[in-house]
Amino acid sequence: MRHVSAGSGNRTETMLSVSDLSLELATYDGTVQVLDNINLAVGRRETIGVVGETGCGKSVLAKSVLDLLPRAIARYRRGSIRWKGENLLSATRKRLRQVRGTEIGMVFQDPMTFFDPLYTAGSYMMEAIGHRERVKGDGGSRARRKAEAIDLLGRLGLTEPDRVFDSYPHQLSGGMRQRVLIAAAIAGSPELIIADEPTTALDVTVQAQILHLLKEIVETRDTSILLISHDLGVIASMCERIVVMYAGTIVETGTKRQLLSRPAHPYTIGLISAVPRLGYPQKQVKGIAGHIPNLLNPPPGCRFAPRCHKATALCRKVKPELATFSGGRQVACHHPEPFE
Ligand SMILES: Nc1ncnc2c1ncn2[C@@H]1O[C@H](COP(=O)(O)OP(=O)(O)OP(=O)(O)O)[C@@H](O)[C@H]1O
Ligand code: NI
Numbered sequence: 566m567r568h569v570s571a572g573s574g575n576r577t578e579t580m581l582s583v584s585d586l587s588l589e590l591a592t593y594d595g596t597v598q599v600l601d602n603i604n605l606a607v608g609r610r611e612t613i614g615v616v617g618e619t620g621c622g623k624s625v626l627a628k629s630v631l632d633l634l635p636r637a638i639a640r641y642r643r644g645s646i647r648w649k650g651e652n653l654l655s656a657t658r659k660r661l662r663q664v665r666g667t668e669i670g671m672v673f674q675d676p677m678t679f680f681d682p683l684y685t686a687g688s689y690m691m692e693a694i695g696h697r698e699r700v701k702g703d704g705g706s707r708a709r710r711k712a713e714a715i716d717l718l719g720r721l722g723l724t725e726p727d728r729v730f731d732s733y734p735h736q737l738s739g740g741m742r743q744r745v746l747i748a749a750a751i752a753g754s755p756e757l758i759i760a761d762e763p764t765t766a767l768d769v770t771v772q773a774q775i776l777h778l779l780k781e782i783v784e785t786r787d788t789s790i791l792l793i794s795h796d797l798g799v800i801a802s803m804c805e806r807i808v809v810m811y812a813g814t815i816v817e818t819g820t821k822r823q824l825l826s827r828p829a830h831p832y833t834i835g836l837i838s839a840v841p842r843l844g845y846p847q848k849q850v851k852g853i854a855g856h857i858p859n860l861l862n863p864p865p866g867c868r869f870a871p872r873c874h875k876a877t878a879l880c881r882k883v884k885p886e887l888a889t890f891s892g893g894r895q896v897a898c899h900h901p902e903p904f905e
Contacts, residue, residue, distance in 0.1 A: 614804030670750035
């Protein structure tokens with residue numbers, strides 16, 4: 566079957582391209598099939614969104630790009646993850662460390678996994694800026710680096726950036742840590758930022774401020790963003806192209822317009838109708854009943870079938886392929902809503 570990834574298509578240069586990525590995690594309970602045949606691409610200066618409810622594999626996908634999952638549990642990776650053509654799945658640890666920070670910046674969902682309690686927020690910022698200067702040869706004085714760091718912390722809505730600069734992680738609130746992490750990622754001036762729930766821990770005003778700053782960065786620097794969130798509202802406000810994930814699979818992709826006005830997959834419809842302000846005129850469906858299947862033993866056919874009001878015997882038996890339609894939309898469903 567021909568695989569066309571969600572993302573840039575032919576419009577722009579492809580920066581990141583994930584092809585047929587499958588990944589299993591070895592847990593105490595057994596092998597969990599977390600990612601199943603994931604395909605997506607991020608173009609230059611593109612912000613692409615990945616949305617799906619909790620446990621669907623978004624963070625595992627984000628971490629697998631730079632091989633940040635614990636080696637002991639991440640097993641059986643198949644497929645490829647190409648960064649500007651280079652397959653990161655076969656890259657050395659050393660090469661991955663090089664890529665991380667200056668070429669690809671990560672904003673983790675849980676900032677505490679990133680911070681070492683012995684280092685101040687400022688030291689992370691200084692390291693990121695210093696690293697960038699070494700790579701790009703735009704070195705300045707320590708005072709200039711510090712001024713840049715404090716300016717960036719201020720632009721992320723931290724009211725006392727000087728104090729935050731000198732603080733240790735445990736002296737900062739969760740929301741503050743999250744913003745330091747975002748600032749450190751931006752400071753490295755990477756070509757791609759993978760932002761995993763960057764604003765989920767923050768209140769709405771700060772959230773808007775940060776999303777605005779991320780937009781500005783895409784416009785003014787040569788940066789792409791892979792934005793991950795369970796919040797379709799956030800994704801829709803930021804991304805032209807959206808990938809909908811369900812239980813480790815991609816169920817639908819398309820432009821914001823395609824997905825929000827004519828969603829095809831029953832799961833996408835459920836997601837949209839759960840966010841009233843998106844205004845999808847579907848009256849019967851309100852949210853999605855039930856929960857994500859146990860990935861230790863995923864359903865044999867469509868992984869969404871157990872929760873789907875349209876599921877038939879076919880859905881319970883045969884896994885639907887992600888098929889590509891006009892306008893680049895992709896849907897993996899035996900009984901999609903009419904959308905063309
Ligand atoms: N370190 C780990 N050990 C065992 N299982 C894990 C680990 N990390 C993730 N998983 C499992 O992988 C699946 C996907 O988790 P993941 O964190 O990627 O979901 P998510 O979509 O990011 O959810 P959320 O919206 O809550 O962040 C879950 O079933 C989770 O239990
Ligand atoms: Ni997550």
